[in-house]
Amino acid sequence: MSSVVDSPVIATARRAREAAAELAPLPRSVRDAALLAVADALEARADEIVTANRVDVERAREAGTPAGIVDRLTLTPQRVAAIASDVRDVVALPDPVGEVVRGSTLPNGLELRQVRVPLGVVGIIYEARPNVTVDAAALCLKSGNAVLLRGSSSAYASNTAIVAVLRDAVASAGVPADAVQLVPGESRDSVRELMTARGLVDVLIPRGGASLIRTVVNESTVPVIETGVGNCHVYVDESADLETAVKILVNSKAQRPSVCNSAETVLVHAAIADRFLPLALEALTAAGVTVHGDERWRKTGEQAGVDVLEAGDEDWADEYLSLDIAAAVVEDLDAAVAHIRRWTSGHTEAIVARDAGAIRRFTARMDSAAVMVNASTRFTDGGQFGFGAEIGISTQKLHSRGPMGLPELTSTTYVVTGDGHTRE
Structure with a gap:
């Protein structure tokens, strides 16, 4: 009798699913404390991040990567400090989770409330810029979502170091470390697995050029929020x-x-x-x-x-x-x-x-x-x-459109409260 063993990508997604269930009910105070811990850890471990980043930068230069892209890839202590400051700005933003979008008392006495809740597991597929690793993680944590980060292979060393810092920091504040994970692998196979992990990943957000976005939209079986291409x-x-x-x-x-x-x-x-x-x-x-x-x-x-x-x-x-x-x-x-x-x-x-x-x-x-x-x-x-940070700019019509702030990283649940009500 044989059993199916999950691939590393699917195993990562399953851990994210479990972490999302633990993260969703945590109060704002815990999520904000985790983000403050992230900001402090980024500053304290900046040398570690910059050292890893040098590997990616040197590899990019040897490959003849255009100077502009190399610059976007490069991290310095000053840039890491700026990223940490951005995380603290996210902490100060209003918490969307639990917000009552609308509510009423129905004629039969039932109390109806539409309440914002996290999306669940959010996958981000993005290119070159390692600052997106922190930005995306911070916004997802603030809105109660677990995040799966799939950056480009050109920033793999940088992203590996950054995610290690993020996981240690959130765990120290009582948030499951698996709420922040780097999708394993540098090949396109890992991207395809993420795009087809329907039931484990709730939504994918591609951030990058037209080719990347088109590939994710056309090939993903996971719902996609299309962002970024701007003609x-x-x-x-x-x-x-x-x-x-x-x-x-x-x-x-x-x-x-x-x-x-x-x-x-x-x-x-x-x-x-x-x-x-x-x-x-x-x-x-x-x-x-x-x-x-x-x-x-x-x-x-x-x-x-x-x-x-x-x-x-x-x-x-x-x-x-x-x-x-x-x-x-x-x-x-x-x-x-x-x-x-x-x-x-x-x-x-x-x-x-x-x-x-x-x-x-x-x-x-x-x-x-x-x-x-x-x-x-x-x-x-x-x-x-005036929304604060954004996860991207949606150019589609369903779920959200335009700059996506924290509310756009939530869905809603209807909470209906009765007093022994039954329907005739």
């Missing part, structure tokens, strides 16, 4: 103040181009193109931005002595994450809306306009997580929205 648009209406429009456009694109809420396409109403395009090209060029434009933008570039590349379908679809932007002139607001609805990833769109009617029409017809009116796309962020 964001700025539409400059004929009623826009041109100076304001230039300022918003440059900030949306160039303030931090490598993030999901940076603008990737600008659309300009034909009625103001002759006046706006030269101003926009001058400002974008000064900010180091390369424009991939339609015929109208390229002609303006020739007149201004600026090299504008020809834009094709790949440009309208692309999330550049670099100092590049696609640009087109559209006949009117309806044409802008049609273009956006065809190419958007559902993250953030912006309109720059003074006409209230145009603003109403644009916002009503957008189908994205966030719509900015006379403001930069860069504001789509949990911290900027």
Whole structure:
């Protein structure tokens, strides 16, 4: 008679399931104490973390990894201290667990309450940045969830060291150590096992590039919250103040181009193109931005002595994450809306306009997580929205949409209290 032995990934998920059941009923005071212990431990053991991180950084450099990615991978004592400070900020956030979303007394006398509860076991699949290991663990613990962390192999030594610190810290505060676990293995097989651990893992959240997110969404049997990919648009209406429009456009694109809420396409109403395009090209060029434009933008570039590349379908679809932007002139607001609805990833769109009617029409017809009116796309962020830290920005419609703070890491339970009630 043979028995089936769990793989290391499934065994890890089973331990997380048990830890989640123990963690969920713990009061806020215990969860907050665990997070404070995490912050203290990160600072106390920073040298240990940085030493492990050097292994990953050296390996990345030897592999010819781009400097920007190496920088995101690198940890220093100062960066570890900043991560610890972020954990303390999470402690100060309101506790979503136990919050009554709505409640009433029914006509038959039953008391009905819809109460926030943890999701259970949350799996995070993410790339390069080891700070995400701490951020994700802190948010999951604060919201009463056990977390399974599957970072990229490029940060394996760093993540192993960090998770060891986290587990020791939470255990010292009375929280099960298995509430925080690193998914074992560096191969794609371990990722596939995590994605198919339905019944053990309640939800997966992928954080990274379009390829990673697409793979998780398409292949996972565990429910997925799709986050991150941002093909964001700025539409400059004929009623826009041109100076304001230039300022918003440059900030949306160039303030931090490598993030999901940076603008990737600008659309300009034909009625103001002759006046706006030269101003926009001058400002974008000064900010180091390369424009991939339609015929109208390229002609303006020739007149201004600026090299504008020809834009094709790949440009309208692309999330550049670099100092590049696609640009087109559209006949009117309806044409802008049609273009956006065809190419958007559902993250953030912006309109720059003074006409209230145009603003109403644009916002009503957008189908994205966030719509900015006379403001930069860069504001789509949990911290900027006043939510505190976020686990990611959801671009889907079910369970949550937009910046995901602590409440979005919970589900709800209906608690119905009677006095011997029976149904006839």
